[in-house]
Amino acid sequence: MLLTVVDEQPGSLDTLGMARTIGTPVAAVAFGTAADGAKLADELVKHGVGTLHLISHELLTDYAPEAFGEALAQLIARLRPEGVIATGDDRGAEVMAQAAARARLPLATQCVSVTGGDPWQLTRIRGGGMLLEDAELTAATKLITVAPGAAGAAEISEVRAVDECVVEAFTPELAPELARTRVVARTTRGDGVSLATAEVVVSGGRGVGSAAGYAVLEELAGLLGGAVGCSRVATNNGWRPHSDQVGLTGTKISPKLYIACGISGATQHWVGCMDAAAILAVNTDPEAPMVTRATYAVIGDVHDVLPAVVAEIRARAGPRR
Amino acid sequence: MEVLVCVKRVPAPGAKVPLTEDAQDIDTRHLGFTIGPHEECAVEEAVRLVEAHGGHVTVLAAGPPEVAEQLRYALAMGADRGVLVDTGAAELDPEATAAAVVHAIRTLDAEPFDLVLFGNESADAGHYQVGIRVACELGLPIVGGIKGIDVDGAAGDRLRLRRDVATGVEVYEVPLPTAAAVKEGLNLPRYPTMPGRLKARKAQLLTIPFEPAAGGLRKVRLRQPHDDREAAIVLGHGAAAAPAVVDVLEELGAV
Numbered sequence: 352m353l354l355t356v357v358d359e360q361p362g363s364l365d366t367l368g369m370a371r372t373i374g375t376p377v378a379a380v381a382f383g384t385a386a387d388g389a390k391l392a393d394e395l396v397k398h399g400v401g402t403l404h405l406i407s408h409e410l411l412t413d414y415a416p417e418a419f420g421e422a423l424a425q426l427i428a429r430l431r432p433e434g435v436i437a438t439g440d441d442r443g444a445e446v447m448a449q450a451a452a453r454a455r456l457p458l459a460t461q462c463v464s465v466t467g468g469d470p471w472q473l474t475r476i477r478g479g480g481m482l483l484e485d486a487e488l489t490a491a492t493k494l495i496t497v498a499p500g501a502a503g504a505a506e507i508s509e510v511r512a513v514d515e516c517v518v519e520a521f522t523p524e525l526a527p528e529l530a531r532t533r534v535v536a537r538t539t540r541g542d543g544v545s546l547a548t549a550e551v552v553v554s555g556g557r558g559v560g561s562a563a564g565y566a567v568l569e570e571l572a573g574l575l576g577g578a579v580g581c582s583r584v585a586t587n588n589g590w591r592p593h594s595d596q597v598g599l600t601g602t603k604i605s606p607k608l609y610i611a612c613g614i615s616g617a618t619q620h621w622v623g624c625m626d627a628a629a630i631l632a633v634n635t636d637p638e639a640p641m642v643t644r645a646t647y648a649v650i651g652d653v654h655d656v657l658p659a660v661v662a663e664i665r666a667r668a669g670p671r672r
Numbered sequence: 673m674e675v676l677v678c679v680k681r682v683p684a685p686g687a688k689v690p691l692t693e694d695a696q697d698i699d700t701r702h703l704g705f706t707i708g709p710h711e712e713c714a715v716e717e718a719v720r721l722v723e724a725h726g727g728h729v730t731v732l733a734a735g736p737p738e739v740a741e742q743l744r745y746a747l748a749m750g751a752d753r754g755v756l757v758d759t760g761a762a763e764l765d766p767e768a769t770a771a772a773v774v775h776a777i778r779t780l781d782a783e784p785f786d787l788v789l790f791g792n793e794s795a796d797a798g799h800y801q802v803g804i805r806v807a808c809e810l811g812l813p814i815v816g817g818i819k820g821i822d823v824d825g826a827a828g829d830r831l832r833l834r835r836d837v838a839t840g841v842e843v844y845e846v847p848l849p850t851a852a853a854v855k856e857g858l859n860l861p862r863y864p865t866m867p868g869r870l871k872a873r874k875a876q877l878l879t880i881p882f883e884p885a886a887g888g889l890r891k892v893r894l895r896q897p898h899d900d901r902e903a904a905i906v907l908g909h910g911a912a913a914a915p916a917v918v919d920v921l922e923e924l925g926a927v
């Protein structure tokens with residue numbers, strides 16, 4: 352049996368598709384109350400999953416990485432599944448690593464494909480997408496997380512619905528001490544265009560030259576309803592906050608359009624923007640990797656090109672803009 | 673406060689990532705090495721905590737003897753002591769890495785650490801787990817993705833840890849001793865000063881040899897991802913390219 356960790360997040364059930372490529376039967380596991388379980392079971396029926404193992408406990412009512420991991424490790428010990436598959440977002444990766452450590456099992460993270468058998472043959476992403484690694488996973492229970500975006504929903508549509516998804520309640524034994532790593536407070540971010548979800552990102556690197564140099568990028572982003580991004584050089588120089596940084600150790604984005612201004616295109620930056628539908632590079636160097644890998648390029652100085660583009664947009668919009 | 677920071681030596685490739693002939697590793701003959709940005713922030717945070725609250729910063733790296741270079745960089749940033757866990761040249765799987773780190777921490781047991789810092793994930797392998805495995809083995813609490821650390825409580829015996837999530841910020845409050853896995857953005861790391869570099873060059877490193885058993889994840893080979901992008905369409909040079917650029921923006925529905 353394979354267990355897939357699911358929750359109410361959109362896309363969470365995508366991992367079921369990956370699980371089915373490995374083997375069957377596939378059961379689901381989730382954290383939550385009986386009400387959460389009933390809601391998820393309704394959804395799982397449509398995806399052909401007949402069993403939901405629902406982990407409930409008073410220490411699990413808010414996110415608590417150690418308690419979640421320990422609970423999952425206990426469920427693994429009880430069910431002895433062939434494998435457990437979870438989404439590799441921050442929380443999924445953390446809970447699986449906690450479970451792996453506690454169950455003393457190996458864990459392969461950031462997987463993009465897996466073939467069942469013993470051992471499992473898998474391919475995982477390294478360096479945020481810089482390289483692929485083919486690997487073998489040997490264990491009584493094999494734990495993997497799926498690289499965000501790698502689990503297509505495609506296979507799911509071919510799956511036949513089942514009549515019923517039975518909810519099996521599981522109450523772990525959790526030491527009160529595990530509550531020590533539990534969320535105690537939350538703040539919510541204000542609205543505004545966020546880098547992660549913006550459809551257009553105007554991003555600047557060393558070639559922008561200074562913090563003040565970003566004014567024209569801000570202006571263009573404003574006209575395009577987009578967000579401003581940057582390279583690590585800009586962050587390290589204190590020109591931009593780290594929350595603007597695109598790349599391996601910044602934010603990975605997939606906008607419709609990425610405008611890279613004065614950015615050379617080092618792999619650590621590239622892996623953050625390579626999923627953009629289109630890339631426009633503005634760079635003085637026609638040989639810069641960002642220029643050669645972009646969809647469109649303008650060869651020139653950021654501070655000549657961008658003001659001219661802004662002026663052209665305003666001119667076409669009419670005299671009153 | 674006694675703080676331990678675990679750092680990893682990783683290659684720093686530019687626009688291309690060359691592989692060795694046997695496809696086991698990145699070909700580093702023409703590349704430099706570094707520690708990942710998450711870990712650089714971990715070192716910086718440790719140095720600041722000790723500047724504010726007293727104590728010492730120890731940095732630890734497991735790997736071949738060359739990890740000394742990265743330990744010295746951390747010493748130049750202000751760490752007090754470097755520990756080299758010599759595990760040989762071959763890349764370790766995450767269970768083996770965690771075993772090596774745990775072995776070293778137990779060897780240093782005479783001075784227990786109040787805080788053990790990790791990067792959220794290593795820059796090259798990105799297993800997202802070594803810190804959690806080490807903390808779990810040592811019975812320490814750990815939270816990942818940390819972008820803010822404040823010392824809390826009248827006795828200074830608790831930490832408030834903040835982490836960014838899609839909707840905002842989550843706050844955790846953990847008792848010391850604890851571990852945390854941090855992300856770049858936690859602070860702006862300093863550049864080592866010249867005197868710092870000189871001192872670091874002469875510093876004695878503590879070497880602990882260790883041969884960990886292999887875990888259940890075995891690397892078979894590395895591959896370049898497939899990239900079938902066509903060459904860029906050059907829209908023009910300098911300011912004169914503006915009309916062509918705005919044509920494209922209109923075509924893409926961006927304006």
Ligand SMILES: Cc1cc2nc3c(=O)[nH]c(=O)nc-3n(C[C@H](O)[C@H](O)[C@H](O)COP(=O)(O)OP(=O)(O)OC[C@H]3O[C@@H](n4cnc5c(N)ncnc54)[C@H](O)[C@@H]3O)c2cc1C
Pocket residue numbers: 555556557558559581582583584585596597598599600601602612613614615616617618619620623633634635636639651652653654682683684685686706707708709795
């Ligand atoms: C482990 C690790 C993780 C990393 N993570 C990240 C990350 O998340 N994000 C990230 O961005 N980097 C990251 N880096 C750093 C990365 O390797 C590069 O150093 C960085 O991306 C370079 O930034 P840049 O392109 O702005 O600067 P440079 O590489 O210096 O490039 C500047 C570019 O601007 C052009 N230029 C100069 N002047 C002008 C002008 N006036 N007009 C137009 N063009 C001009 C130049 O031709 C050049 O192409 C990481 C590095 C490591 C080792």
Ligand SMILES: Nc1ncnc2c1ncn2[C@@H]1O[C@H](COP(=O)(O)O)[C@@H](O)[C@H]1O
Pocket residue numbers: 678679680681708710711732733734735766769773789790791792793794795797798799800801802803
């Ligand atoms: N060889 C190593 N030596 C010391 N610390 C390491 C090593 N490998 C990983 N770490 C630490 O564990 C963190 C997570 O690594 P990983 O699980 O590989 O993503 C890193 O950011 C480091 O802080």
